Amino acid sequence: MAKPEDMPPMTYRFLGRSGLRVSSISLGGWLTYGGHIDREGTYACMKAAYDCGVNFFDCAESYSEGDSEIVMGEAIKKYGWKRNDLVISTKIYWGECFGDNPANNKGLSRKHIIEGVDASLKRLGLEYVDLIYAHRPDRQTPMEETVRAFNHIINSGKAFYWGTSEWNADEIAQAWRYADKLGMIGPLMEQPAYNMLTREKVESEFAHLYPETGLGLTVFSPLKSGILSGKYKDGIPDDSRYAQTSLEFIKGYWNRTNKDTWNAIIEQVNRLQPIADKLGLKMTTLALAWVLKNPNVSSAITGASSAEQVYENCRAVAAVDKLTPEVMAEVDEILNNKPPEMTLRY
Amino acid sequence: MAKPEDMPPMTYRFLGRSGLRVSSISLGGWLTYGGHIDREGTYACMKAAYDCGVNFFDCAESYSEGDSEIVMGEAIKKYGWKRNDLVISTKIYWGECFGDNPANNKGLSRKHIIEGVDASLKRLGLEYVDLIYAHRPDRQTPMEETVRAFNHIINSGKAFYWGTSEWNADEIAQAWRYADKLGMIGPLMEQPAYNMLTREKVESEFAHLYPETGLGLTVFSPLKSGILSGKYKDGIPDDSRYAQTSLEFIKGYWNRTNKDTWNAIIEQVNRLQPIADKLGLKMTTLALAWVLKNPNVSSAITGASSAEQVYENCRAVAAVDKLTPEVMAEVDEILNNKPPEMTLRY
């Protein structure tokens, strides 16, 4: 499927307090590429994204046990994209699948960070990534060791910036404490889940960090595993055009969730539909645009199983301006989950 | 055309508070090499300059979209010049032409500085440049990121010194603030426009920086796009032996300039002619020597379309001593644009 002619131009945002610009909508390999989406399907999604102006492609050593990096790296080579046009990331934490002994293939030790990055670059077929993430906090490894190791990666020319994923505010602050003490580079960006139904961390817990550390956000799960697309409004289908893996993921979520809670969520999503209709937007577009409305979000990482989905996601950039203060207030009233505003002195 | 026998010996000056010595007259590739001057013409100009003792050749990634670096690099190889005899520079900022997505090919992010330098070195066919410049300030990239990235370039052995071009005094001071804080190397040199008609920045705004940071200057546009050569005294010719590109550049300047202002400038230049005549100098030589009279200028970067022009420019080094205090006072009276002297306590 070729890029629709009426596709809006992509927008780009600085990644936190840095000079790097990432596309507002980016494409992630989680649960898809290298997994239930085959080679050709991955290439097609990445090409569709590239054609829409997406420059940020998000990987991790653990996505599909490394296969995500392999096929995403193949696509970059196949289409002959220029390295300087791309922002490629990967994440280090879960590397158990690359070893036979779990002792040192997981976490944020100097050993796993350096070995993990070297292996990721080899799989990607690249000399460096732009962004390297600590995929989770590792409370068992001293923070100083982790900060030193990521700076070693940057000084070795293997990455340009480092950041975190699903860290707490205090962990990020602690990392900056060591970076400052040692004259090193602190974590630039954090990758949390952020969507209409998951707001606490991004809007409240991290509030101090934006002005104090220049933290930027690349958020995942902007549609809360598809719930915000409205596709589960009639329950979870036994089959679906969506990836089997995603389906199992959502089923797992559903299983872990109290039935009343699940129904309350679905009902809430259903109540958002009229707003989407009024604005002439699909629910998916409304949900993505809502995420991009937050100025601390540098990029919303989307998943997609087909070029069509990629195009649909990229349309969100044109919808951001439709979310006027009045619309946002309406949404907030339905969601009823806005964290109390924090008054920051600086 | 062979080097004239009566060519005066080149003089060399330390580049600011450093141990590097650059020829007072240097050769830049802006608007010429890789552009409207063909391969052979470029080689001829560079050889003429080298023969006159010019050791500093100035490039930028953006000059002729990289072609300037390519042909200047070819000349170095063609003539078998020794790397240690040369001071080669390039500048990073506008790399849009090297990518299909403008997001990260421009400015002073860590990504563009490192990717830009690597690409420049490849085009030049060199392992390192002597001088790497930030071609413009980038107010959108944090200064600390830029300072760290240029130090990374130096620590990687890809450049010996870094500096700026067309930065303001406060931006240079800010860069030094981060360099000092981090124990890093600050910007050594700045490349501003400087000529009889453009004095404010070099003579007033930067006055504090010379003693405080050891700033050196490599100035461009010493003839103000040829205006100071006197060649436009009868208006702008429809055609010219000068490069089409330059002509378009000066026409653009002319178009942007109020006609009365333009006439006033030309009349002022005409009034300088008798001084040149009295000293037995061409206007071009007087204007270049006047620039070199400023002890804060390490090198005047000249453009040239032919060996003949190169020789003419290089003669300026012998004229500097002719500019006695009395002559300088005469010139100042005509120019009437001397910035008020600043009294520095140290």
Next chain:
Amino acid sequence: MAKPEDMPPMTYRFLGRSGLRVSSISLGGWLTYGGHIDREGTYACMKAAYDCGVNFFDCAESYSEGDSEIVMGEAIKKYGWKRNDLVISTKIYWGECFGDNPANNKGLSRKHIIEGVDASLKRLGLEYVDLIYAHRPDRQTPMEETVRAFNHIINSGKAFYWGTSEWNADEIAQAWRYADKLGMIGPLMEQPAYNMLTREKVESEFAHLYPETGLGLTVFSPLKSGILSGKYKDGIPDDSRYAQTSLEFIKGYWNRTNKDTWNAIIEQVNRLQPIADKLGLKMTTLALAWVLKNPNVSSAITGASSAEQVYENCRAVAAVDKLTPEVMAEVDEILNNKPPEMTLRY
């Protein structure tokens, strides 16, 4: 001999205040591999250890004059073990055998550390070791030089962590003083002798270092050259199934020891036998488990001449829990060498 089916699972411990995990029981090449144990014997011991979950293999440039590194490196290659599954160490100090002039092949000068590490890596056939040790303190080389050189090794990517072997507490503290002053990485681990008969250093002298520097221990000689295995209870045999080298080593020890002292030691060991019997443990297992009972011990480095011995040693991990406070008290009463407890304020 294949791995016994009832082998307990290996346990792993963090190495001091780091994110690296080493197997509680590790295998060292001292006095054995590359020496009196031939190639095939070495491979067999290492394979047995690997099969039991041992991930830490301990070398030194001086073990069998480099041959230990060579054969241990061969085993790693032969079995195709993944580098990320292994923790490999070596130690620098005695490199006289690698030169014809003793002046600079010994000690902890920058020259010997860098030359020694490069040569060790070549012998091992590895690009890096995980752990690099200063095999002894060098009171003639300034501490600052040594700290800088080990940091140079880490920054060059040739090791992940550095430590010491048989250093005094004040020497380790001094090394940290320079590391702190220079913002460098301090020594993470120390390798002392530690066993039921040798407790002073680990239990008393180093007590302050554990909380203050995060020191981890990889201890050698956990069986005191076999004395604690009970095999010398009837004196030293003229011949032995144990390696000739080890035998000579113990004979040397015996010769240097006053006969009454020797007899007292043997008698003491004999008195431990009933405790082992009561717990259903061999004396060797009791002695190794006792060492692992100390939480500051990250790994007990064992020697072995056969796969059988390796298996026996690895069984100790399952015996640690049998050493209840009551058992430990009984042992202490027999040993009568517990250093007085130090009260640390923090």
Next chain:
Amino acid sequence: MAKPEDMPPMTYRFLGRSGLRVSSISLGGWLTYGGHIDREGTYACMKAAYDCGVNFFDCAESYSEGDSEIVMGEAIKKYGWKRNDLVISTKIYWGECFGDNPANNKGLSRKHIIEGVDASLKRLGLEYVDLIYAHRPDRQTPMEETVRAFNHIINSGKAFYWGTSEWNADEIAQAWRYADKLGMIGPLMEQPAYNMLTREKVESEFAHLYPETGLGLTVFSPLKSGILSGKYKDGIPDDSRYAQTSLEFIKGYWNRTNKDTWNAIIEQVNRLQPIADKLGLKMTTLALAWVLKNPNVSSAITGASSAEQVYENCRAVAAVDKLTPEVMAEVDEILNNKPPEMTLRY
């Protein structure tokens, strides 16, 4: 000529406050190797020195315009000496002969230090030198630039230690000031002239530096160009078995020296002869041993045109103990040039 059987064993000394040990007698290439001594002659001298235990061979980029490094490097390769057995030095300052433009081939700029070291290593055929010297102070290059550049050389693995040659005490102290401020490595050793007739700098000017910076000395001209060998006691011969170059050097010295001064020096040297005779030493041996008597001297760099001379020089190590306090007092009385003792509080 084979090594005499009665050659005393070489002694080694730590180079200042470092862990590096250099032979008390070392061999320098100045005025000889690559110059008037041919390839075979150079190989013979170096082999003789190596056979006597000399481990330190001293070069400079300027000795015989680089040819000294080439032939000394050839000798190392020819004899298959182990790199770790050798201490190789070179010095950077005068590289004019390696370029066609003198502007940047001399002095201590970052450019010349890095380009000079790379060229020296290529000529030597080595990956690193042990010692890199600044051959002279460069008052025109900022000290901070020089300190940073030598640290860059050490961090790049191209040298282990850096030092100076013929610097003043204040210049060395200034270099340490920047090294301390930046957490960098300061200059370890200085190479001054030192002999019975030239004492001021080593014994007085540098006195504070030994305890305060740990300065070590590798001294040249221990025989004051042969004057102290007694060979000029009857005037300067028209011809000589000594190298023509050396002869011209001494003639130049003689020409620059007032005849009365020259005669006074020769007479003084003649008065030392009876002391040498009494001790059963040649004048050369006495003079060299006297230099080694100073505990701040790590090595006396000797020149030699033949294996025989090398052997003679190396004998000095056995004569040091013969210089009792009484003998030293006798010598001082004749020399009458002992600098007043400085009282240092620490």
